[in-house]
Amino acid sequence: MSRRLGIAPETVRTWRRQFLDRGLEGMCDDPRPGVPRKITDADVERVIVKTLEETPKNATHWSTRSMAAATGMSQSAISRIWRASALAPHRSQTFNH
Numbered sequence: 001m002s003r004r005l006g007i008a009p010e011t012v013r014t015w016r017r018q019f020l021d022r023g024l025e026g027m028c029d030d031p032r033p034g035v036p037r038k039i040t041d042a043d044v045e046r047v048i049v050k051t052l053e054e055t056p057k058n059a060t061h062w063s064t065r066s067m068a069a070a071t072g073m074s075q076s077a078i079s080r081i082w083r084a085s086a087l088a089p090h091r092s093q094t095f096n097h
Contacts, residue, residue, distance in 0.1 A: 039077055047071055047081045051089055061089040 002009040018026030047067065056066045064075040064082070071078070082088065 039073070039081070043071075043073065043077075044081050044085075047073070047078060048085055048087070051082070051087055063090065 002012045005012070015027065020026075050070065051062055051067065056062055056070065059066060062070075064078045067073075067078045068075045
């Protein structure tokens with residue numbers, strides 16, 4: 001079965017075991033280890049919209065520091081959001097409309 005599906009045999013055994021133990025509910029992902037996300041999808045959207053549609057006071061473009069201050073998020077969070085969204089407001093001369 002695992003060869004036909006192109007997945008590891010242990011994965012198939014895990015799915016079968018979970019189905020036998022819990023039925024269809026066993027097919028849902030179990031909670032993953034680690035700290036839960038603190039940045040919501042709404043936070044990400046808010047940063048992207050603000051980056052694309054607004055400019056900061058007394059500046060031509062957003063910096064991670066100014067966006068962090070405006071949104072109440074950390075500079076590293078802003079940096080991760082911009083990187084994941086391929087945004088670099090400091091690199092584009094035509095970034096602001």
